[in-house]
Amino acid sequence: MTQILDGKALAKTIQAQLTAKVHDWTPQVGRPPGLAVIMVGDNPASAAYVRNKERACDRVGIASFGQKLPGDTPQAYLEGLIAELNADERVDGILLQLPVPQHINDVTLLNTIDPNKDADGLHPVNLGRLVRGEPGLRSCTPLGVMQLLHANGIDIAGKQAVVIGRSILVGKPMALMLLEANATVTVAHSRTHNLSALTRSADIVVSAIGRSHFLTADHIQAGAIVVDVGINRIETSAGQYRLVGDVDYEAVSPIASAITPVPGGVGPMTVTMLLHNTVLSYCQRMPALAHERGTLLS
Numbered sequence: 001m002t003q004i005l006d007g008k009a010l011a012k013t014i015q016a017q018l019t020a021k022v023h024d025w026t027p028q029v030g031r032p033p034g035l036a037v038i039m040v041g042d043n044p045a046s047a048a049y050v051r052n053k054e055r056a057c058d059r060v061g062i063a064s065f066g067q068k069l070p071g072d073t074p075q076a077y078l079e080g081l082i083a084e085l086n087a088d089e090r091v092d093g094i095l096l097q098l099p100v101p102q103h104i105n106d107v108t109l110l111n112t113i114d115p116n117k118d119a120d121g122l123h124p125v126n127l128g129r130l131v132r133g134e135p136g137l138r139s140c141t142p143l144g145v146m147q148l149l150h151a152n153g154i155d156i157a158g159k160q161a162v163v164i165g166r167s168i169l170v171g172k173p174m175a176l177m178l179l180e181a182n183a184t185v186t187v188a189h190s191r192t193h194n195l196s197a198l199t200r201s202a203d204i205v206v207s208a209i210g211r212s213h214f215l216t217a218d219h220i221q222a223g224a225i226v227v228d229v230g231i232n233r234i235e236t237s238a239g240q241y242r243l244v245g246d247v248d249y250e251a252v253s254p255i256a257s258a259i260t261p262v263p264g265g266v267g268p269m270t271v272t273m274l275l276h277n278t279v280l281s282y283c284q285r286m287p288a289l290a291h292e293r294g295t296l297l298s
């Protein structure tokens with residue numbers, strides 16, 4: 001029987017744990033944790049994610065300091081806004097929703113976020129901490145994948161893992177987190193030769209490329225663990241949109257020993273890890289909670 005790695009259920013459990021802690025800590029600290037999501041322009045997919053994030057914050061008791069800005073907002077304005085949020089004591093996490101419009105340099109902006117408020121874990125200081133294996137704020141999607149594997153009793157040490165995709169948001173930090181958990185990691189990408197031969201030798205395949213039905217039965221060996229990070233919107237015959245991953249789920253799930261569905265797999269974990277990072281940052285910034293540090297994800 002193939003094990004379904006249910007991210008929606010685990011997200012619910014972790015969010016309930018976070019809610020209880022936030023409920024206890026808010027009176028001690030005198031304020032709730034705060035998250036500022038900055039969205040520039042009106043990409044409909046981004047708007048939907050941002051709404052999900054704000055709803056999740058509400059449920060857990062995190063204050064939202066969302067900023068929805070027009071698509072022609074100048075770079076200098078955004079730099080000023082981030083400086084203000086860095087200095088705002090009520091804000092523990094800052095996230096710049098990606099992608100940003102063409103005229104904005106996202107790397108420069110991400111680098112101005114206070115690393116201790118970097119809820120997305122994308123600042124060079126946090127990426128450097130990950131490379132070194134030091135504690136720090138970790139990128140949400142790969143952290144969510146690690147939680148999902150861990151909570152389902154999947155042992156990673158010694159396994160062959162292939163990560164498909166080398167983005168700074170998912171592929172690279174995913175590879176480093178699997179390595180930190182003692183997997184033998186290979187990173188594949190669009191220029192990789194003989195991808196299917198490579199993935200067929202893997203015990204764990206993580207796909208983060210953004211192409212629907214890309215990973216087929218030919219790519220997977222019997223008993224492999226398949227993690228689908230892809231979020232692709234495809235049009236159905238009825239003219240509506242449906243969310244699918246990178247994996248041909250019907251074909252691959254009977255072969256795999258464990259697999260994440262889309263939706264309901266990695267996506268809800270990403271949002272939950274963003275909440276987790278915000279609460280972790282709150283915990284680290286507030287002296288009253290010093291003794292609680294490190295108790296968040298058990």
Ligand SMILES: Nc1nc(=O)c2c([nH]1)NC[C@@H]1CN(c3ccc(C(=O)N[C@@H](CCC(=O)O)C(=O)O)cc3)C=[N+]21
Nearest residue numbers: 049096097098099120140231263264265267268270271
């Ligand atoms: N700075 C930044 N950080 C991000 O983490 C980030 C980003 N920019 N830009 C866009 C991507 C995408 N992303 C998702 C989050 C949640 C779901 C999610 O909750 N998915 C649900 C379904 C949602 C639906 O039905 O639309 C699921 O898979 O079950 C998906 C995708 C975060 N991203």
